Amino acid sequence: MLDRRNLMIGAAATLISAGTLISTPAFADAGFQQWIRDFRSVAAKNGVSTQIYDRAFANVKTPDSEVLRKARFQPEFKDQAWQYIDSRVNERTVANGQAMARKYKRLLDQIESRMGVSRNIVLAIWSMESSYGEALKDPERLHYVPRALATLAYADRRRAKFARSQLISALKIVQNGNVPLNGLTGSWAGAMGHTQFIPTSYQAFAVDGDGDGRADIWNSIPDALYTAANLLRKNGWQSGQTWGYEVSLPEGRKFPGGSLSLAKWEQMGLRRPNGKPFPAPSRNAELKVLQGRDGPAFLMVKNFYVIKRYNNADKYALGVGLLADQIAGFGPPSKDWTRPYTRISVAEAEELQLRLQRSGFYDGAIDGKPGPQTRSAIKAFQSRYGLAQDGYPSLEVLSALRRR
Structure with a gap:
């Protein structure tokens, strides 16, 4: 009912990216506040005290626009x-x-x-x-978790069900005395x-x-x-066990998907680069080549998939x-x-950001972590000087900045 009513806002809403609904500024406060009022009874039915709920949202008036921006960019997948x-x-x-x-x-x-x-x-x-x-x-x-999750529940159809359940759990964490409301901070998705x-x-x-x-x-x-x-x-x-093994692939052969024993993979010509045998050759493993034959290859065993329970990527x-x-x-x-440029060190990445900043292309953190903002600044620099606009934090770009 709540989702359906929000989707009927019609002219007061604009769809941006697949499945994401964001209200226009003129309607945002009223629509979001109505959602908060409506969800109060849902939270109460699921064991959240109305006192905790009211305190949690006492100063929350608008959706968190940064949450919606970050929801559209997930580096694990892009x-x-x-x-x-x-x-x-x-x-x-x-x-x-x-x-x-x-x-x-x-x-x-x-x-x-x-x-x-x-x-x-x-x-x-x-x-x-x-x-x-x-x-x-x-x-x-950092985001205030109740506001972040309410924003997703209200404005992001793909994540609405997830956000509603997480919001109820977050308020119960406060209710149980594990953290005060003003300490309930996290990522855009409530982590x-x-x-x-x-x-x-x-x-x-x-x-x-x-x-x-x-x-x-x-x-x-x-x-x-x-x-x-x-x-x-x-x-x-599995205590005392690895997550996987790097392997070299024999040329000119295709390999099946799915899980096979390490012994079977070895029979098909996969070898560890250090020449050591696989421990416990009867253990099953799956071949992962995230860049095909252009990058490193790995045989992943049980613990790799346990790590994925933390983040399924x-x-x-x-x-x-x-x-x-x-x-x-x-x-x-x-x-x-295999990269389409020459990699630089973290210290060189900081130098690159600093030079971009001094040239007026960048106003972000000098942290040696080239993210979307750094890549946009690189593209702006490349455009200004007639270079290919790839946005890569490369030695080639750093050398060009040093020459300017």
């Missing part, structure tokens, strides 16, 4: 594999992970002992989700804390890791890391696995990704 991996697995994220491994050694020892989950996997997830907590210090990346749990996942997996009686994934690193490990453990993490799970291995001291894949 970035090329090499773009996604390069921005998340690099010299800085590895060095920071190794520093965190030293700093939190005692905590990570306990997590491995009690949960059976690799410390390096937990650290990699922490990096991927919040840059080891740094993202929680950036107000531009919260150091290790970015959506409310229903928090309810299912949250752990009080520091023994203070609350599972505070926003402020307690022990709680956040224990909670991440608990999700993996409860979804079947191959690029995400591969990023976690590769970063975990490098934090542990192993090198990158022996076969690199």
